[in-house]
Amino acid sequence: MGTSDVERAPHTPVLVREVVELLAPERGGFFVDATVGAGGHARALLEASSGVRLLALDRDPDALALARERLARFGDRVRFVAANFGDLGGELEGLPPPDGILADLGVSSMQLEEPSRGFSFRRDGPLDMRMSRSGRSAADVLATASADELSRIFSEYGEERMAVKITRAILEERTRGPITTTRQLSRIVARVKGDREKIDPATRVFQALRIEVNEELQALSRFLVAAVAKLNAGGRLAVLSYHSLEDRVVKDAFRKQSGVCLCPPKLPVCVCGARRALIVLTRRPIRPKESEIRSNPRSRSARLRAAEKIASERTAV
Numbered sequence: 235m236g237t238s239d240v241e242r243a244p245h246t247p248v249l250v251r252e253v254v255e256l257l258a259p260e261r262g263g264f265f266v267d268a269t270v271g272a273g274g275h276a277r278a279l280l281e282a283s284s285g286v287r288l289l290a291l292d293r294d295p296d297a298l299a300l301a302r303e304r305l306a307r308f309g310d311r312v313r314f315v316a317a318n319f320g321d322l323g324g325e326l327e328g329l330p331p332p333d334g335i336l337a338d339l340g341v342s343s344m345q346l347e348e349p350s351r352g353f354s355f356r357r358d359g360p361l362d363m364r365m366s367r368s369g370r371s372a373a374d375v376l377a378t379a380s381a382d383e384l385s386r387i388f389s390e391y392g393e394e395r396m397a398v399k400i401t402r403a404i405l406e407e408r409t410r411g412p413i414t415t416t417r418q419l420s421r422i423v424a425r426v427k428g429d430r431e432k433i434d435p436a437t438r439v440f441q442a443l444r445i446e447v448n449e450e451l452q453a454l455s456r457f458l459v460a461a462v463a464k465l466n467a468g469g470r471l472a473v474l475s476y477h478s479l480e481d482r483v484v485k486d487a488f489r490k491q492s493g494v495c496l497c498p499p500k501l502p503v504c505v506c507g508a509r510r511a512l513i514v515l516t517r518r519p520i521r522p523k524e525s526e527i528r529s530n531p532r533s534r535s536a537r538l539r540a541a542e543k544i545a546s547e548r549t550a551v
């Protein structure tokens with residue numbers, strides 16, 4: 235990676251001031267950036283106090299190499315680990331309980347804009363979409379999934395109303411040969427959907443495949459459990475999500491861990507296992523202001539939620 239990559243901001247971090255305010259790093263402490271990307275949020279946390287130490291994770295080896303370069307001036311205050319944040323529990327084994335944990339979900343601009351990664355329907359490239367560069371690619375999913383699996387992926391992860399018709403068109407194309415490029419897939423989808431929506435017709439299908447390939451929602455659920463378990467008392471967790479499926483997982487996990495009891499109202503004591511481990515700090519998610527959206531359109535769909543770990547867990551009442 236050359237110096238130009240360091241000088242040029244490759245990814246504009248979203249809601250940075252709000253993230254720093256919520257995680258309150260100014261007193262120092264041990265923080266985790268579970269999705270370091272190009273290091274924008276990490277840098278803001280490290281600059282808040284010379285007493286901040288940071289564990290920086292990313293499952294994308296390219297992102298981690300870039301972050302390492304961009305955060306080099308913080309020396310041994312930062313440790314970089316290539317890891318899936320779903321494995322946070324294991325990564326924190328033997329380390330002190332973190333005072334703050336951040337996850338900024340989804341893909342970075344570097345990933346989206348690099349045609350060879352296959353994340354974007356706007357650029358022609360191989361249908362890859364693997365953040366960690368290992369495991370099943372999007373082309374593999376399209377080549378091997380059954381009709382039921384494909385329509386479930388498109389409707390569940392893309393909330394795509396034409397999932398069945400798109401699946402049919404993919405199966406038909408499969409009889410002619412493999413679907414291997416982003417352009418090939420976006421053309422198939424466009425033929426089925428036309429341009430009835432404001433967004434590009436392929437948007438939902440690409441989102442769905444990306445979530446499937448990277449098992450994003452499963453990793454997020456595991457992350458949220460581990461993050462709450464590992465946080466220091468009084469420590470804070472902040473999560474930035476970019477679509478409603480992710481945000482729902484975060485919102486539900488926060489509700490459950492803040493002791494929202496699901497027992498029938500007549501029961502005298504809680505038996506559903508709800509625990510009060512968190513206080514939710516954001517009753518509604520924080521959204522970027524118009525001015526941020528204007529200067530960074532990618533921030534448009536961002537929602538930030540945060541919670542604080544309480545000193546001792548209590549059974550819900």
Ligand SMILES: C[S@@+](CC[C@H](N)C(=O)[O-])C[C@H]1O[C@@H](n2cnc3c(N)ncnc32)[C@H](O)[C@@H]1O
Pocket residue numbers: 245246247248268269270271272273274275276291292293294297317318319320338339340341342365453454
């Ligand atoms: C939106 S970017 C983060 C940008 C970063 N906050 C910054 O300021 O540059 C999301 C990053 O999360 C990483 N990522 C996504 N899912 C992950 C997971 N399950 N485990 C670890 N990293 C993940 C992606 O590889 C990507 O680099």
